[in-house]
Amino acid sequence: MTATVERDVFFVSNSVDELGGVTSWSHQMARLLTGRGHRVHVVGITPPGVSQEIGDVPYPTTTLYAGQPPRPGRARDAGMREQAARLTALFRAARPRAVVIVTQVWAMEWVALADTRGLTVIGMSHESFAYSRACSRFQRVRRHYRDVDRMLALTREDADLWIVHGMNNASFMPNPLPFMPEVPSPRTGKSVVSIGRLHDQKGIDMLLDTWAEVAPLHPDWDLRIYGSGEDEELLRKQCTDLGLDDSVHWMGRTGDVPGALRGGSVFVQSSRGEGFPLALMEAMAAAVPCAAFDCAPGVHEIVRDGEDGLLAAVGNTGELARRLDTLMSDKELRDRMGEAARVNIQRFTTAEIVRRWEDLFGFLER
Template sequence: MSGYPERDVFFVSNSVNELGGVTSWSHQMARLFTGRGHRVHVVGIAPAEVEQELGELPYRTKTLHSGRPPRPGRARRASMREQAARLTALFRAARPGAVVIVTQVWAMEWVELADTRSLTVIGMSHESYAYSKAAGRFRRVLKHYRDVDRLLTLTREDADLWIGEGLNNASYMPNPLPFMPDVPSPRTANVVVSMGRLHDQKGIDMLLDTWSEVAPHHPGWTLRIYGSGEDEELLKKQCTALGLDNSVEWMGSTGAVASALRGGSVFVQSSRGEGFPLALMEAMATGLPCVAFDCAPGVREIVRDGEDGLLAALGNTGELARRLGTLMSDKELRDRMGAAARANIQRYGTDEVVRRWEELFAFLER
């Protein structure tokens, strides 16, 4: 344990196994804390609508509601109080020094109904301040995270913006590197890889518009899209309408992320909003130079524009196309930026990030 006390650590999220980066982050951290001697509990408010496969877990999980909670009204309030009482029972069984990490603001509505006296409560926002404001979660963060012991964002820039809104408990904590493959991509295949949920936030529609500008100038190159989601049918229709079916491959979801990334030479991210995107980190760890929309402080902290990847203004598909074309046309540049990406991303190694968490727990316990 490197001198840090063992604790009960509760992760409370919307769902235990919903598809998305927050779930991946939660279970990565749960494994890391378990490996350091903490007793970890992962709690979901309701079952996931779209699940991800988690495999065997070395810690306990629990879902409070058996289905979606009732609609707002008296029945919902009664149901929430009932499930909050289950949370209270879990919290009361914890050892002294226990920490509750609420990964999504919706889940905080249940935690604040539970008895958290003598526990440290940390609320998190896994998206940028700007995207939170645009997505309508802004007022909920202001309301439900105002009195937690610490509000954690993913970047200093976002923390400063929340402090400007009066949340003086705001600070920041970056995501840890999901993995570091022993073997990087050789960057020899004429393949651009995209990886993410097929959902409006991830901007795959803008990526297809971008590819329609790139593909005619780069025959023999393929855009390989990994992911599934509610927009799949619409996106495939758009792909066909743009005449891209011969140069776009729809790969579906994959559990073999490193292998999928090693099959590409460039990674592209076209998101409308992000926090501290794991997919970019995974691609860089695999040695891929990244091209991305500069949609959040986390993106420009991860990618050093012109050194280990290239950024484009959010929504400017023409600029994103030119950035992609630059890397697709120049193998020497791809190799140089890919090697720099693999070296630079190691600053977010798991040991360093976990140490920062341990120090935060100790500070908040005082």
């Protein structure tokens, strides 16, 4: 299927290959839109601190800086203007009806200096309103996305909150389902699976505290933690201090998420903050029921509590432990919720989300 109107589409992010969900989302959408006949270009501001493998891509990628930009001052300002001029050159070479999608607000600081006349500019926030509200990104979103054609949150609930705080151009767009594996998990292995960066936001420290309550109740189960990150050493020490080394397995980063999920019967997410978490969607697509902290509207938009997964108040490790215990103790419940999850998550298929993007492009062009 091809697009009704073929466009040039630019994705502008902090980096083209940094570790994290925004990068995965950007390249998934870039591939999908390329497949629809659009001419896509992915642009990053700087090289990442920690990169991920993006593989061969059917579109060009550009990184503006060879290293990190200078600290604030004249050199930084001059460098920003120089790199914004590079963006302008890319944008001026685009065909009519071109669209610029800025996936992270820091990158918008360069796009704002470039010439975007005649282009549709969409700014995105890939985190919940509450998580953004608690840090400096809140004011930066309000400042840098105020005049774009559309500011997109990930859920209607978050978009409404942005509107209340003066962003009258706010709307929402959920993430597409990353994949739909042909072979779901059989849910026979006695393993709980976690997938995410070993970073404070992902709350692996709280997961270990949770597991310390659950593990004695289920000595034949293990916890498999997939991911890497700057907190790994501290987390491994915490694991040892809690006496969990025999039941917790540090699996490292994986390039085979479906395979990792097929090895588990329950998925757990312990994040302090999220946007529209891909890992939850991936687990549900694999028919693995989830227990998660309800840390963002995107979480309870994805998981229907009591129907296809179980939610706990964010930070309440005792409650999350009880949710895990419920799923681990009842195979019939796991099977019922896992099958429901695989069906329910299909409301976010790539075909549906791409159609919504195409409709948005057409609407903003009017």
